[in-house]
Amino acid sequence: MKIRSDIIKVYKDVHIWAGIVAGLMLFVAFYAGAITMFEKPLERWATPPAALAPPVPLERAEELLQATLAAHPQAARRYLLMVEPSADLPARVVWREPGAKRREFVEHGASFGPGGELQTQRLNKAPVAQWIDTLHQRVGLPFADPLARWLMGAVSLLYALALVSGLIVVLATLAKDLFALRIGKNIKRLWLDVHNALGIVSLPFHLIMALTCVVFAFHDEFYDAQDKAVYAQGIQWGREEGAAAPAPGAAPLPAAELLRRVERQLPGFRVFGFEFEQRDGVLQAAVTGLDTRYGTRARTYASTHLDPYTGTVDPHDLPGHQGGWDAAVNTFFMLHFGSFGGNTVRWMYLLLGLAGAALFYTGNLLWIESRRKKDRGQGGATQTRAARALSCLTIGVSLGCVAGISATLAATKWLPARVDDLGAWHQGIYYAVFVAALGWACVRGAARGAVELAWLCAALTLAIPLSSLAGMLGLGGAWNHGGMGAVVDVAALAAVPAFALIALRTRRRMARGHADSVWAAGGAGTAAVRSEEVQHARA
Template identity: 40%
Template sequence: MKIRSDILRVYREVHSWVGICAGLLLFVAFFAGAISMFEQPLQNLTSPQLDMPPPVPLSRTPDLLEKVFSAYPQARQTYTILLAPDRGLPGRVAWPVHPPHGHDAGPMFVATLAPDGTLVVRQQAITPVAHFIDMLHQELGIPLPHAISRPFMGIIALLYGMALISGVLLFLPTLARNLFAFRFREGPRKLWLDLHNLLGFFSLPFHIVMALTSVVFAFHDPIFAVQSRVFGTSHTSPHSPTHTRPHPITADQHPDAPLLTPTELVTSLETQASGFVPTILAYSQGHGGTMLRVSGQDSRYSMRGPTAGFATVDPRSGKILSADYLPGHQKTGFAILTVFFALHFGSFGGNAIRWGYVVLGLAGAGMFYTGNRLWIDARRRREKAAGLSRDSLPTKILSRLTPGWVTGCITGCLVILTAGYFCPDVMTVALVKEIYYAVFIVFIAFFMLKP
């Protein structure tokens, strides 16, 4: 493919400057995003292991709930029945210690029954390490309020898209000759270039999806408002915690009718949504009475949330009231939007897709690092050709900032994960943030100041 040299020169300038402006921020987004593909298992791994009896059988949940409500009346307002308890929440029933606030997952009470039938309740602190890494991914590692960092992330995603387009156009003329080239003997610059091109070309569809969906997430409030108007329903953010944000739809239910038992609800869902495996029954009291949102998975379909699909269910009859976010039961418009979200979250195809996203995320981080190295090398060559005997100040700063930023990000994530595993009881949101940014700044300072 032939492209005029003057046009290539413009694309090269656009690609270089856009890449250098966004590369380090995108490195954090891709590296932290790769880790966040297994956010829930990491949260379980870094949560304190509670000393409590095994969860009661699901059939005994009504007896457990009766004792919980007798001892903790406030639990009636918002509580969760865990159909698949794990290390993070090892009991059958859980409810927040404090009233839910926003999307933050605070400490939870977890309850089960001892072998003699007595109530056993433990308080579980939700260790924030995994969530903090996910927020690094969403906010590009910038410690600013979410309301500021989110639109900034959208702008960076737009620049990222420009870099993708210009990079492809630069590579097309030499595609056949340089696609699998690895010039080990021609110096590090050629090797960095070959690696950068290889990573970028073979993961191009993945990067296009990430760029587009990141723009959607950055400006999701107006997009969801349009969705609500077009499809005639209220919207729920895909980032809503499964245990705190039930869907607002309620049923015309008789207030004196008893709630179905969890076993009856699961049986009813199996009949109405075959293949959907519920994992969480989240109850809350609203203006319309008791509301229930069921979270679960169906490996045959894409899921709207990072790890689950949702259904609003009448807790007294078991009837599904809303299938807007229920995998395999959505209307066409919602199904299309769900595919869009699932492509970003990797919430389809099970663990094989998740591991694939981990590899692609780490490869993307490597691509941004090699892009910075290439810019630095090219800048140094131009400065030497202009007669400079040493790096200019911008080149010197960037050549030191790049390895410091990258090493600080990687080491900071490893340090907080290790601290969360060995000392989960002391890891608060503030402490996790302080540890990460302390490590991050130390490495940047080291590379800036070292001879």
């Protein structure tokens, strides 16, 4: 495809500057977002085991509920009857109470002890998975909504602009350069080949991410317009219009009977549990579960309303039963979360997310190398302040994000026995490591900082399975669920040699690359590294 060189230059400049501005924040969003593809297994891995007795049979759920309400009347405001208790919700009856912070709630579980006595316990569901998801949503920025959401929307628009302009730039040589990886002395050409290959192969995924992120960032504005255009009378929640009100003194159906009626109405829908809430003196209910034939608006479940007195389901919120408009909205969420196709799609999205982080990292490397002042004489070349600053930011933000997430995950097994506000501690650990890594990169320089921070990432990632091992051995108050968290620990172990390889390759580049590059240590540092390389080669 023939495109005029002046047009290519314009789009190349647009691509470069849009990518530079948004790239570092997008690295955080993609790396954290890749991890959240398995948010539920991570949440189960990170949640301490409960001290409650095993859940009672579903047929005894009503008996347990009545005993719980008698001992804790406040539970009647909002409670759950779990059909399938899990590690993060290990009780048949769970109720929620407002927490100390806005929009925060505290969960409690109930069961019958060996002697038939009522047991209750506060459930300490680990917040680390939700925190990583929040980090992903806010592109790493320590701001609350709505500021973080608006900034995320602006970054997403720049992201879309960089994608389109980058595609136009490579169209002229697409057939020739798509799978070319020219490995040799020209490091810039190699990084360009890697960058182009990652961008073109994963372009549909990136277009989906950019479009859906814009929708999420400005969803309040879209919903306001939707309310006026589609729901002129307002969205109707709860009991269907025209449905008969419950008779005075009527009691909701037992959980076992509700389950039977829901399964008759929704074949193929796997019920996880029922949620009940008092609204204006009327008991409202919802059923939560999953039909694997359809993608969902949430990552791992779908929910809809039902009548707790008759068991009648209102299926219009469920995938496969939605109207055209609701199905279109559901598609945006489904495509962004990868909540279709099961674990196959989740693993694919995880790999694409990591590849996306690499895409933004290589984009910054290309900009830095393309503006390198080459050494034309014997005295060396001083690089521009912009190149040195961006190189330090690239190393500090990227590896700081990786190290911060690994550190807060490694702390998961130790914090519950020592602190109360787990969420604040997880945030504090992440940002402390992140800021320290960023400062270290600025002080040490891009080359030395990259090597040292890559080793730090390897060490902190190794600490994740080591913490689980300490829990298995009962050391220091740590804990472990046994085989349940194997996938998290194995994934962390697999990442350790990858970070070690990055450290070794970066050190080699520092020693053997261009002495006038920002990736060269310079002076005695370079000489020492080269001496070590020579000794290693002789050995």
